[in-house]
Amino acid sequence: MRVLLSTIGSRGDVQPLVALASELRELGQEVRMCVPPDFRDWIDSLGIPVVPIGPELRAAATGPSAASAPSVPPSAEQLRRLARATVATQFGTVAAAAEGCDVIVAATALQMAARSVAEAMGVPYVFAAYCPAVLPSPHHPPLPLPGRPPAPAAAGNRELWARDAEGFNDMFGAALNAHRASVGLAPVDDVRGHVFTDRPWLAADPTLGPWPDPADRAVFRTGAWILPDERPLSPELEAFLEAGEPPVYFGFGSMRAPRGLAQVMVESARALGRRAIVSRGWADLSPVDGEPGCLSVGEVNQQALFRRVAAVVHHGGAGTTTAAAQAGAPQVVIPQVYDQHYWAQRVRHLGIGAAHAPGVPAAGSLTSALKHTLQPDVAVRARSVAAAVRTDGARAAAQRLTASDPQKSS
Structure with a gap:
């Protein structure tokens, strides 16, 4: 099996995927990664093929400090232009990275193209979150996002999640559907649901970040994907x-x-x-x-x-x-x-x-x-x-991926 692991984010987003890649290779699978260029040298040193996506992220963190950064947030139109550019980059890069792969695993919520690429290729797609609150549930509200208008104080969790879905559609819907049309795919009317799927994976420790509804079998809880580190201290x-x-x-x-x-x-x-x-x-x-x-x-x-x-x-x-x-x-x-x-x-x-x-x-x-x-x-x-923190989450995820249907019921 050839697996593409894809994310757009900092080391905290990339390292769990490296843990999963290591477990997959232990099981005899081929792995390729699509991650920001900041991590290319590190992943290359591990012998894992990597396709860089987007600009280096560290430049944004090492630019003007938060204290001296402009206080005026970007306008809605500026954010939409950025979203269009991000979606275009993802469709081109993820599609190239996924060539010849049998399954695509996408982590973090901004993976706008990965499911469409998998759909066009006719291969399975898995979405993984590292935090329970990323995934919709009536038991918790959505996570706060910069630039989103505040919700009414009396709004319940269901209304807040509906507003969250509207935000995804408003920001990414047009760009996503334009690119889907260009590869012969039908439009989607729920961007967040499309990206997250109705059977997402939760890669969080069950003690630290439990899923709030133990009876909900739609969310596959793997445990956190922890990469063992044997490096000595200096x-x-x-x-x-x-x-x-x-x-x-x-x-x-x-x-x-x-x-x-x-x-x-x-x-x-x-x-x-x-x-x-x-x-x-x-x-x-x-x-x-x-x-x-x-x-x-x-x-x-x-x-x-x-x-x-x-x-x-x-x-x-x-x-x-x-x-x-x-x-x-x-x-x-x-x-x-x-x-x-x-x-x-x-x-x-x-x-x-x-x-x-x-x-x-x-x-x-x-x-x-x-x-x-x-x-x-x-x-x-x-x-x-x-003593309760599990260390086998990446192994559990790797074993599920190598099953005949990685999206089967838990």
């Missing part, structure tokens, strides 16, 4: 960890960050007598005062590092949240966009850390959240939850 990082009590890890992943955020992070740790490790990330966070008790790091084995820190302070990406939970590390989540709000509330609900207010933290508010998270009972609860 000698410098090892020496820092050995030199004192467990530090606090701070990282914002691929998110933009305002100038001075690294200093706020370090100050919050010092206020509680803790050392700090700051991950530079795509925003190139770096402390500037040169004082001892702080270390700046680049790309690192989070699975190994998180087992040796006192707490993990991060933006709330699904991958970082899962890695910290798997390691038994208490967390402070500072959500910025989309599913990060969901993960912040799950961390709070499970009692394994704190949900900081969205946006840019102040030293005082971050210190308060970190103080709560460093309490002994939170650490005990985090270790308890860690």
Whole structure:
């Protein structure tokens, strides 16, 4: 079997697909990936064929900081032009990447072309979400999206999901159907339903991100797709960890960050007598005062590092949240966009850390959240939850893909 794995997003979107690719190859299957060019060198080094799609994403994160970016959001017409360009790029690139493949797996909600490409080729298509709140359900509201007008305060979940579907149709419907017509496919009147299918997969840990309706068999719950990491920590990082009590890890992943955020992070740790490790990330966070008790790091084995820190302070990406939970590390989540709000509330609900207010933290508010998270009972609860986190999600997904019908009832 030849499988195309496709996504448009940051490392948190790509790495789970790499985990799935590794499991598929263990089962003797051929795998190709279609992902942003930022990750081509990494995936090439793993021996997985990769077709890059779209521009480099890191450029957007390393441009003007959030603090200095223009405050005027793009107009509706500007967003539609961007949507048309995105759909055109996807139809061309995904179709080329999928040539000769027997099944297409698309992850993240902006995969507008993958199902149409699969339909034109006559091969199965699977949509996978990494967060339960991405998928429609009367048990939770849609995730907040930038640029969407606020819904009425009294609106229920069903109305909110209907509005969400309208937003997909308004943004992508015309472009999607124009390209479908160009390859002889009938138009669709529900873009979101078309992309998500009526049997989506949920690649989230059942403890951290459970599907809200246990009786719903339409959603196949695989568990999170976790890529094992055997890389050693650097000698410098090892020496820092050995030199004192467990530090606090701070990282914002691929998110933009305002100038001075690294200093706020370090100050919050010092206020509680803790050392700090700051991950530079795509925003190139770096402390500037040169004082001892702080270390700046680049790309690192989070699975190994998180087992040796006192707490993990991060933006709330699904991958970082899962890695910290798997390691038994208490967390402070500072959500910025989309599913990060969901993960912040799950961390709070499970009692394994704190949900900081969205946006840019102040030293005082971050210190308060970190103080709560460093309490002994939170650490005990985090270790308890860690024992329940599954590590076989990618294997379960790979086994389902190699079955005769990957979309069969669960």
